[in-house]
Amino acid sequence: MHKILVSDPISEVGLTKLREAADIQIDVKTDLSQTELLEIIGDYQGLFVRSQTKVTAEVLAAAKQLKVIGRAGVGVDNIDVKAATERGIVVINAPDGNTISAAEHSFAMLIAMARWIPQAHQDLKQGEWNRKKYVGVELNRKVLGIVGMGRIGSEVAKRAKAFNMNVICYDPYLTSERAEQLGIALGTLEEVIKQADFITVHTPLTKETKYLIDTPQFFMMKKGVRIINCARGGIIREEALLDALDKGIVAGAALDVYEQEPPMESPLRQHPKVVTTPHLGASTEEAQLNVAIDVAEEVYHFLKNEPFRNAVNMPSLPLDMLNHVRPYLQLAERMGRLVANVILGAIEKIEITYSGDIIDKEIDIITRTVLKGILSVHLGSVGEVNDVNAPILAKSRGIAVVESRSNKSHGFTNLVTVNVKTNHEEKHLAGTVLNGYGARIVNYNGFTVDLSPEGNILVMEHIDQPGIIGRIGTALGNARVNIATMQVGRNQVGGKAIAFLGIDHPVENELIDKIKFVQGVQNLFQVDL
């Protein structure tokens, strides 16, 4: 049974798929204090949050069974993603579901601020008919500076253009081709800030974007500029904004987000020139349903061991690419487990090479899966190894990981080769996915083989001489172990040889030790794939 804690308000309809699963239990417990969260988190394998719950390193340390965090929304700054990654906890968000709502809210805030709508509304409610006090500004032909031209920034830009605004943006990760496609001018932060009549920020909150807009930036702005922050508190330094409002540099600000939420102590909250909402950017029926469905679906796939896409601490793949890569993941994990079981010594280096039609595909996830397969055998005792923490675990143990592409596919349509070097020896495997037949190991340490990597397999490295296979067969037969499949390979008569014996059940270690003493047997490994 997988237990999931939902600790922020999340659409019930969105959770239907998880509620219907017989082996998933959902507990909704919102408004928990941090102490209460710490007390109960240890019982859960899954955690669903919005932006309210703070998933700190301390919470993660207490979350002994936690495997997945679902963030029903975009920003993950309330989650210590680094700590989650180190613990192998996958963090999945819902990046698309609230884009339109957040963009519409940003634009609504922009207009409300430009025309003093909330202030005038408030006055009239209190019986004041104040027509002179609230003279606004038009948007027509004004310059809108957008900082961060991702999903939300692009939607805001579209709406601004419909209002005949000139849009200029700053986003160091946006190509000029994409800016051209969107029909907007690209500038430096300074250029955007100096030219804009309105500035809206749409970046995530990161080390890089923290206080991106600070006192020096306010001094560069046009007098009378208006500022919108519906992204994250802390992208704009609140103290500097307050000062700029009071100095008259900034004529108005529209804030949905704050450095501290709720912002009860912030003087901006009651500032007459500030229009504000309590982090409502994603609070629409549509967005909440979308993000809950998206994240529930992804968490469901994760818990069912099926590929999923929107993990923030793993590469994310479009569905068509994921479908293409899926068969290679099985091959990769089994190659990893196989090589880890047949190699002796402490691993120093893992080299994974791709060739054939797979080289155009997203191979990072395949590499992670090979590492997971290897390290789950070698480091299984230190805790769970998964696609999320496998690269970090390899690095923390000083294992060099080299991933490369090659044009030598040796006649196969696709080929994955794995070389593992320890302080004792080196082993090599090559595998392929055969259309319609699935995964195959086609090379083992230089021996050409055709092995379907599944089930219980005895891997025997031996000398090619008459009688060996017979003696092993007899030893297994006497122990009532049935040999279901057999693959034998050698490079030259009387030289080194390899045999893979598929058996129906695992065998006792005593029998393995006995077989190892059969003359001509050099090594025998039992592998469960």
Ligand SMILES: NC(=O)C1=CN([C@@H]2O[C@H](COP(=O)(O)OP(=O)(O)OC[C@H]3O[C@@H](n4cnc5c(N)ncnc54)[C@H](O)[C@@H]3O)[C@@H](O)[C@H]2O)C=CC1
């Ligand atoms: N108020 C609310 O309820 C909501 C707030 N948000 C916030 O909006 C943010 C943006 O969301 P999306 O557009 O979906 O994300 P996105 O990832 O599609 O876009 C973010 C953009 O910021 C750019 N960027 C990153 N670092 C930058 C830097 N140093 N300077 C300038 N640009 C930089 C990226 O290149 C990217 O284009 C989220 O991270 C979240 O914090 C999102 C949804 C709702």
Ligand SMILES: O=C(O)CCC(=O)C(=O)O
């Ligand atoms: O969950 C929410 O309501 C906040 C949404 C948000 O800030 C985000 O998706 O980044």
